[in-house]
Amino acid sequence: MAPRIDVTDLDLYYGSFLAVQGVTLSIEPRSITALIGPSGCGKSTFLRALNRLHEVVPGARVEGKVVLEGSSGQVVDLYGSDVDPVDVRRRIGMVFQRPNPFPTMSVYDNVAAGLRLNGARMNRSALDDLVERSLRAANLWTEVKDRLDRPGGGLSGGQQQRLCIARAIAVEPEVLLMDEPCSALDPISTLAIEDLMTELKEHFTIVIVTHNMQQAARVSESTGFFNLAGPGRPGHLVEINPTGKIFSNPDNRATEDYVSGRFG
């Protein structure tokens, strides 16, 4: 089920501004890949290109190739002209940097939102089960089980983020992209999310952007380091290697400086 993602020579533009240049990497199925790097180097930009969400930004475009390779060998060219972005996003879910539950929708309906798309019908008890399972998985169930019918916008920031995670995993995507999912969370919820990721990787492919080195070191199998050559210059992938190697003896001097805090 979980596909492997092959990115070849990917350039990302906002209008005429080249934000990220020449990314080539492979993301292994059923593993966690962490992306680290200084602010503005294009981690979010790269991540959003993986489920074609860059297309909602006017003027944003990509050059290069991203291929999804399923376990049974079928291959999908992500940017192929015959590929529907809606299908891509159904397979590749995303959790955003800032929590974004549907504010007027109830907690329950937020989690169920993805399940009710494209005319899907589920009977009530199956839906109830799935909502509960997703909320439990996101470590939110005990806090909201008595107010499932209250608006999602009324939760605390950290609760909202966990609600978004529950919403994203409820539809069981094959790949889960997470853009600094824990930056609004307390340490306990952060650990819970990390445990959750470790569980999810049994089935899913996970890519997480994080500024937290310990987090990258704790959860990920591989780590990619993005950097900026200078202000106004495009971001690029410096190296991607097994996480242990990145944090002990990386190939690149810049990586070593960054992970050891000697950056800039």
Add this chain to the structure above:
Amino acid sequence: MARVPRRPGDRVFAGTATGAGILILVVLAGVAVFLVTEAWPAFTAPPAALPGGTGLAGYVAPLIFGTLVAAVIALVVATPLAVGIALFITHYAPRRLAAALGSVVDLLAAIPSVVYGFWGIAALAPSLVPAYRWAEKHLGVIPLFAGPASTTGRTMLTAGLVLAVMILPIISAITREVFSQVPALHREAALALGATRWETIRLTVLPYGRSGIIGGAMLGLGRALGETLAIAIVLSTSGGITLDLISSSNPSTIAANIALQFPESSGLAVNALIASGLVLFVLTLGVNALARRVVGRRADLSGAT
């Protein structure tokens, strides 16, 4: 505890804002007092002395009915259309087209109502006559189309449609404004779940824009209730309360009736007209209050952060 010093800028601003608020209330109260004192004789006069000879209620009731029917037709026709236009402009049209279309719709709002009146009587009414005939023949069992179909087309339905075109730009301008402010975060949330464009709109734009739609519709309704000239020109008025929308005997509306009757009225008839104006005033206030309640009810959760 030390008192927080008040800065002069704050004081000036607070003063002008309070002053403006009080001024509005004073003007409103002045209008209300004028209406009540001028209308009073009509309330106390013997029924036979009033125009129509059936008392004030008998005089005003058909006018209220006509006003409401025309306004409701306008609202029912214009609101979905305006929401559709706003959606198209904000979420479907290519940017160039959206800008052009937006200004065309805004332009509709700038056309004086006398022009709408002429358009209604000279173009819309005659072209609707065949449709009215057809409706009388095939839908005659429904009281709304009982007929006899008007031969001039100057019916309640035509008047309502003219009003609909007039309030369309108001409603669509407001909904468009609200729709275009839906936070990108919400849209991305829906898209990332694999929502199609329509599903994205249903999940994010419509809930977020709900209060805008209602507010726009109520503003439109306010304008439709008070519209005078277009109705006075278009509507053929010779009847009382009727559900029939396609005949030429219709009740007038309060505003159009005042405009048409005032020059030829004197004495108690003027008081009766002003009394009907008072009713319109209360009606419009009521609509506004209702809109406020509806919009305010869930405004705290509309996602406007």
